[in-house]
Amino acid sequence: MYRYNDFDEAFVRERVRQFRAQVERRIDGSLTEDEFRPLRLMNGLYLQLHAYMLRVAIPYGTLRVDQMRRLADIAERWDRGYGHFTTRQNIQFNWPRLKDVPDILDALADVGMHAIQTSGNCVRNVTADHFAGAAADEIADPRPVAELLRQWSTDHPEFQFLPRKFKIAITGSPNDRAVTRAHDIGLRMIRNAAGEPGYEVLVGGGLGRTPMLGQVIRDFLPAEDLLPYVEAILGAYNLKGRRDNKYKARIKITVFENGLDAFRAEVEKRFARLRSEWKGADRALLAEIERHFAPPAFREAPLDEYEAFRAANPAFRAWTDTNLHPHRAPGYAIVTISLKKPGATPGDATAHQMRVMADLAEAYGHGELRVSHEQNIVLPHVHRSDLPAIWQRLREADLATANVGLVSDIIACPGMDYCALATARSIPVAQAIARRFEELDIEHEVGPLKIKISGCINACGHHHVGHIGILGLDRAGVENYQITLGGDGTETASLGEKMGPGFPAEEIVGAVERLVLGYLAIRRDAEETFLQTVRRVGLEPFKGFLYGTEARDAA
Amino acid sequence: MSRRFTPKVVTANRLIEGDAVWLTEDDRWSPDMAEAELIEDEAHAQLRLLFAKGQSHLVVGPELVDAAPSPTGPVPVHFREAFRTRGPSNYRHGKQAEGLIPRGRIPGDETTHV
Numbered sequence: 001m002y003r004y005n006d007f008d009e010a011f012v013r014e015r016v017r018q019f020r021a022q023v024e025r026r027i028d029g030s031l032t033e034d035e036f037r038p039l040r041l042m043n044g045l046y047l048q049l050h051a052y053m054l055r056v057a058i059p060y061g062t063l064r065v066d067q068m069r070r071l072a073d074i075a076e077r078w079d080r081g082y083g084h085f086t087t088r089q090n091i092q093f094n095w096p097r098l099k100d101v102p103d104i105l106d107a108l109a110d111v112g113m114h115a116i117q118t119s120g121n122c123v124r125n126v127t128a129d130h131f132a133g134a135a136a137d138e139i140a141d142p143r144p145v146a147e148l149l150r151q152w153s154t155d156h157p158e159f160q161f162l163p164r165k166f167k168i169a170i171t172g173s174p175n176d177r178a179v180t181r182a183h184d185i186g187l188r189m190i191r192n193a194a195g196e197p198g199y200e201v202l203v204g205g206g207l208g209r210t211p212m213l214g215q216v217i218r219d220f221l222p223a224e225d226l227l228p229y230v231e232a233i234l235g236a237y238n239l240k241g242r243r244d245n246k247y248k249a250r251i252k253i254t255v256f257e258n259g260l261d262a263f264r265a266e267v268e269k270r271f272a273r274l275r276s277e278w279k280g281a282d283r284a285l286l287a288e289i290e291r292h293f294a295p296p297a298f299r300e301a302p303l304d305e306y307e308a309f310r311a312a313n314p315a316f317r318a319w320t321d322t323n324l325h326p327h328r329a330p331g332y333a334i335v336t337i338s339l340k341k342p343g344a345t346p347g348d349a350t351a352h353q354m355r356v357m358a359d360l361a362e363a364y365g366h367g368e369l370r371v372s373h374e375q376n377i378v379l380p381h382v383h384r385s386d387l388p389a390i391w392q393r394l395r396e397a398d399l400a401t402a403n404v405g406l407v408s409d410i411i412a413c414p415g416m417d418y419c420a421l422a423t424a425r426s427i428p429v430a431q432a433i434a435r436r437f438e439e440l441d442i443e444h445e446v447g448p449l450k451i452k453i454s455g456c457i458n459a460c461g462h463h464h465v466g467h468i469g470i471l472g473l474d475r476a477g478v479e480n481y482q483i484t485l486g487g488d489g490t491e492t493a494s495l496g497e498k499m500g501p502g503f504p505a506e507e508i509v510g511a512v513e514r515l516v517l518g519y520l521a522i523r524r525d526a527e528e529t530f531l532q533t534v535r536r537v538g539l540e541p542f543k544g545f546l547y548g549t550e551a552r553d554a555a
Numbered sequence: 556m557s558r559r560f561t562p563k564v565v566t567a568n569r570l571i572e573g574d575a576v577w578l579t580e581d582d583r584w585s586p587d588m589a590e591a592e593l594i595e596d597e598a599h600a601q602l603r604l605l606f607a608k609g610q611s612h613l614v615v616g617p618e619l620v621d622a623a624p625s626p627t628g629p630v631p632v633h634f635r636e637a638f639r640t641r642g643p644s645n646y647r648h649g650k651q652a653e654g655l656i657p658r659g660r661i662p663g664d665e666t667t668h669v
């Protein structure tokens with residue numbers, strides 16, 4: 001995995017030193033809040049409803065063992081003993097005190113981590129497929145390129161004051177697990193007819209107030225042109241993006257208002273110039289970075305004991321059925337550790353749980369962990385013969401929930417329990433839905449179903465791309481939840497459609513239950529997923545399940 | 556015709572801890588909304604907000620928010636403010652863990668008080 005070189009190390013330390021002095025000046029009164037606010041935001045420090053919140057970047061979701069342990073230490077020493085993993089592969093600490101933050105940032109710098117560019121109108125944490133470098137279906141590991149983009153965009157003088165924040169996601173697999181079409185730039189590794197590696201480049205995706213799916217701006221970009229092309233897109237956006245209206249400032253609006261063709265022409269013009277200016281420096285750097293991402297030395301071992309344990313133990317079998325994904329190396333699997341035990345807060349892990357996961361990665365996982373945008377933790381490289389031991393340790397730490405991809409594997413943003421921008425809560429809704437389906441004990445029968453919940457239109461919970469999306473709103477001083485149906489964040493992406501009037505908090509669980517039971521009643525067979533059924537029959541039958549015919553006529 | 560003034564309190568977050576606090580009549584910042592000064596007059600509200608804005612060495616983001624009188628002191632009108640007197644729903648952290656009694660109503664949530 002990538003380790004900081006001297007330049008990275010010096011840069012991050014210098015930023016911590018500066019921020020320490022800025023905090024001191026804020027506390028002694030030499031800086032006002034208006035002066036200090038942009039400085040703290042540049043270092044990932046927000047002020048939320050009950051406390052400050054520190055957002056730490058986990059570039060492309062990859063964590064080493066020592067980094068995960070350090071997050072546990074921080075949670076214990078300076079926070080309330082836990083951390084919250086987010087849909088952007090970040091971790092948030094919900095209770096730091098202002099005067100402790102410089103020490104926290106130093107503790108992060110010790111293990112090559114930081115909170116830079118986790119806020120503000122700059123290029124944010126570059127996210128990637130959480131199965132990168134491990135998945136059987138992958139063309140190539142996208143993380144070296146993600147790291148190149150991180151280095152290039154960090155403190156890039158031209159792109160520190162973009163019209164608005166800017167999010168890039170990259171996948172090396174045709175099966176899109178990185179929600180690339182919901183990002184300002186989405187990059188998909190592909191091969192052309194001649195078998196050469198390159199990218200399909202998507203631009204102008206984003207959720208929030210005006211959800212849009214990214215459009216193809218280049219159907220095949222040769223691999224070596226990536227950085228100049230991305231720089232050309234940023235440059236064009238920096239110039240043409242609107243600065244008069246915050247709600248129209250994202251690149252999706254720039255592309256929409258100018259038209260994709262006009263925007264592309266501007267990008268291509270810049271690209272032609274930039275391409276010759278780079279003179280291959282980016283390629284040299286990428287080659288250097290790639291050395292850090294060499295695959296681990298996979299081993300061979302017999303699988304008899306694993307198979308025997310699996311045959312004898314139904315709980316283990318259920319877990320292997322839902323929480324494993326095909327690995328490219330024979331005998332190996334990708335393990336997803338669910339942070340979604342029914343009743344738990346989606347994405348939260350205690351310091352103890354973080355240490356258990358780090359220990360497991362060290363003992364059995366080639367020292368690597370991943371954070372998924374679905375708010376789970378992944379052990380990307382595990383030999384199947386080690387799975388029984390792993391599962392037993394996970395069980396002891398309350399981490400062996402067998403629900404990945406099922407109803408209770410819900411994405412939920414912090415919502416009004418923490419977030420100053422929220423219009424309603426999301427966490428209790430996720431908890432109640434998961435508990436209800438645990439009671440009904442039907443989620444394995446229901447099969448793949450993604451529920452995603454946001455506590456306001458900013459859509460951090462990705463509700464537009466949930467098979468069932470839930471958006472929390474404030475209707476005349478009462479929490480109210482609006483349902484969208486048929487969203488999809490993968491390679492077959494679509495935006496969910498609004499169903500009708502929202503539901504108050506005490507009715508939302510029942511509403512979701514009616515949708516799921518309705519699906520079970522009308523699906524063609526057990527093979528037809530929830531999303532496929534929605535696509536086949538359309539929204540009307542589901543409106544019937546939700547509102548009943550009478551209520552719908554009245555609505 | 557002037558609309559009737561909705562009573563207000565001045566609230567902010569404390570500079571170091573970041574927790575919610577309310578301005579009292581005797582110019583203190585209290586973590587307990589019960590102690591807040593309930594302001595019933597527009598002109599006085601502006602004066603108190605001005606005072607609060609001069610306290611940037613102690614608090615962040617002072618603002619006026621709607622409140623209502625009660626026998627035990629001011630209570631929030633909106634559920635967002637009720638949360639600020641209590642803490643999050645998913646853990647017993649924040650004010651609810653510090654011996655403070657949550658104030659105001661959160662519609663649909665029976666666990667609310669005062």
Ligand code: SF4
Pocket residue numbers: 413414415416419420421422423454455456457458459460461
């Ligand atoms: S969606 Fe809204 S409530 Fe949820 S985290 Fe984002 S800004 Fe906060």
